[in-house]
Amino acid sequence: MTTPTVTVHPDPGHFLRASGDFLRASPAEHNLILSIAEALADGRPPVPGSDAAFLATVEDPDGQVVGAAFRTPPHKLGLTRMPTDAVSRLAESVRRRFDALPAVLGPREPAEAFAREWAERTGTTWSPGEAQRIYRLDRV
Numbered sequence: 001m002t003t004p005t006v007t008v009h010p011d012p013g014h015f016l017r018a019s020g021d022f023l024r025a026s027p028a029e030h031n032l033i034l035s036i037a038e039a040l041a042d043g044r045p046p047v048p049g050s051d052a053a054f055l056a057t058v059e060d061p062d063g064q065v066v067g068a069a070f071r072t073p074p075h076k077l078g079l080t081r082m083p084t085d086a087v088s089r090l091a092e093s094v095r096r097r098f099d100a101l102p103a104v105l106g107p108r109e110p111a112e113a114f115a116r117e118w119a120e121r122t123g124t125t126w127s128p129g130e131a132q133r134i135y136r137l138d139r140v
Contacts, residue, residue: 004086006093008054012040015055022065023080026094028136031069033078036052050118054097058086067110069094071101077114079106084113091117103129 009015016023018035023030023037033072040053041047060068060083067082069090077094094101101118104111108131115126 003089004058004066004083005058006058006086008056008093008097011094012053012083013056015057016041019027019057019065023068030068030080031134033068036070037071042138052069054094056090056093058082058090071098073098074102076103076105077101079104079110080113081107082110084110086110087113087117090114091121093097094118095121105132 007018009018019037023034036053037055052073054069054071054077054092056069057065058069060066064128067086067090068080071077071078071094077098079090082090092116095118101124104114104118106114112128118124119126
């Protein structure tokens with residue numbers, strides 16, 4: 001099996017053109033990354049430090065986006081769902097950009113896999129944080 005590839009995007013517009021269909025297919029699940037990327041693309045920095053935003057996509061061997069990652073320093077690294085075999089490549093890309101991370105936020109399986117990989121690469125330890133959920137209101 002071929003390992004997915006990771007693309008670090010040069011700007012939010014490029015990131016949204018690459019990832020938009022994937023992210024918008026599950027807008028409740030991806031509301032944070034969409035809000036941040038869209039604000040940045042519109043020239044509205046959503047948080048201090050977002051001028052140094054890290055925006056990456058994970059593509060399968062056919063070039064389809066199957067995951068994404070983001071960070072607006074000094075905040076956590078955020079992940080979407082993605083194949084766990086992509087986590088090593090993602091950690092490599094993140095490590096080239098950042099020496100340290102305060103935490104990782106995302107679905108349990110890829111977040112824990114990333115935390116393990118990051119700890120191994122940086123000689124640190126990790127522990128699970130607070131579990132979170134997303135709620136969606138379909139009608140009032």
